[in-house]
Amino acid sequence: MSEAESAAAAVPAAAAGRKPRRLRGHKKGAVTCCVASSARPGVVASAGEDGCLCWFDLRTKDVLLTIEAANKPISSICFKPGNEDFVYASAGNEILSFDVRMGPQSKPLETYNYNRDEINQIAVSSKGFLAAADDSGDVKIVSTIQKCLYKRLREAHTSICSTVQFIPWRPWTAITGGLDSKLAVWDFSKGRTLFSIDNGSPELQNGSSSGSAGQCLNPAFVHSLAVSEEGILGGLYKVCAVARGDGAVDVVDLEYELAPSKSKGPPRLATSTMSSKRTEPGDGSSNQCQVERIHLDFTMGGHTAAVSCVSLFQAAMIHQ
Structure with missing residues (x-):
């Protein structure tokens, strides 16, 4: 699967009798995670086996931003509570953080390597x-x-x-x-x-x-x-x-x-x-x-x- 299908987009579309939208942006492989922004209605971020992070705005047709975050599949992503310009992603046993304002050339701001095995999901608290x-x-x-x-x-x-x-x-x-x-x-x-x-x-x-x-x-x-x-x-x-x-x-x-x-x-x-x-x-x-x-x-x-x-x-x- 090379397309991110947003649950956030599917709910209103189904209610209006329309077909769910398909958001295209990943290069290859499956989309492993898709999350909707709470601070920016209509904005969706996805991660995939291609190691990329993609941002979509449901009001537009094309992908807004693609970051080549890792050279291995990304298993999970989450926004930082209170400041969704920052996003965390897990790849293998690593956790990486990015500032999306830096655009496609964004490099990891922080890297954490405390897990000994492959990470399945990450979450960030308001604290x-x-x-x-x-x-x-x-x-x-x-x-x-x-x-x-x-x-x-x-x-x-x-x-x-x-x-x-x-x-x-x-x-x-x-x-x-x-x-x-x-x-x-x-x-x-x-x-x-x-x-x-x-x-x-x-x-x-x-x-x-x-x-x-x-x-x-x-x-x-x-x-x-x-x-x-x-x-x-x-x-x-x-x-x-x-x-x-x-x-x-x-x-x-x-x-x-x-x-x-x-x-x-x-x-x-x-x-x-x-x-x-x-x-x-x-x-x-x-x-x-x-x-x-x-x-x-x-x-x-x-x-x-x-x-x-x-x-x-x-x-x-x-x-x-």
């Missing part, structure tokens, strides 16, 4: 921390202000760590998912997990209908995470959407999961009941509890194969 999830199952937290390794998050994942995101309303908290089917929430200032959910556990598999026809051979790998910015439905819910390898999408109420047990009332997200192993914040203990969360699968008209990507848009969620 200047950069997270990089890699094939070893580790997540490296880098301070872009002090330009040094801040913390190494390890031992939550026993396989590839495929995705990582910061939780905006909790500045010292990050969430990760992996090909061990686990979801983990971290206090990265202390380098420890606050709680984890194992989607591959017998309890969760027995409570889920996605193990039925068409899904029995697809493990519940966590491929992608999306965390709400301000909370959906008027800020009432602060959630994370989880794209799974068994074709299901989970919507987890993070504030409910992070709250101490004694302060929990009836679960607010209630469509299917599941059991999860979790660690209470601050006490280091684990126990079994019944937690209800939204579970969307093929029985509700959803996917019959792995979900590769999920996004949250204001009060609505779409997945692809």
Whole structure:
């Protein structure tokens, strides 16, 4: 695939009955990542196996800018919060930063080489921390202000760590998912997990209908995470959407999961009941509890194969 197909462009186009636009700019190979700007409506950045970064403005036909960022495939890109003139990209086990105002001849401003294996996804927080999830199952937290390794998050994942995101309303908290089917929430200032959910556990598999026809051979790998910015439905819910390898999408109420047990009332997200192993914040203990969360699968008209990507848009969620 040599074209970046923007989900940001596809939604309004579909609503108007038009065909999705195809954005052409990469030289060869697959487009590995595509992100929409929040500060500049209509601007989309993409990265590909050709090692290039491309910028598109949906109001124009041609690519605005192409930067030859690396001589190997780029696995992930993200804008710097608060200043989207700066972008971070991962290639192999490296992270590179660029200033797009420097144009096509832009050279890396900074390079970080703290990950030992190939990086799958990067994310940047508003506090200047950069997270990089890699094939070893580790997540490296880098301070872009002090330009040094801040913390190494390890031992939550026993396989590839495929995705990582910061939780905006909790500045010292990050969430990760992996090909061990686990979801983990971290206090990265202390380098420890606050709680984890194992989607591959017998309890969760027995409570889920996605193990039925068409899904029995697809493990519940966590491929992608999306965390709400301000909370959906008027800020009432602060959630994370989880794209799974068994074709299901989970919507987890993070504030409910992070709250101490004694302060929990009836679960607010209630469509299917599941059991999860979790660690209470601050006490280091684990126990079994019944937690209800939204579970969307093929029985509700959803996917019959792995979900590769999920996004949250204001009060609505779409997945692809």
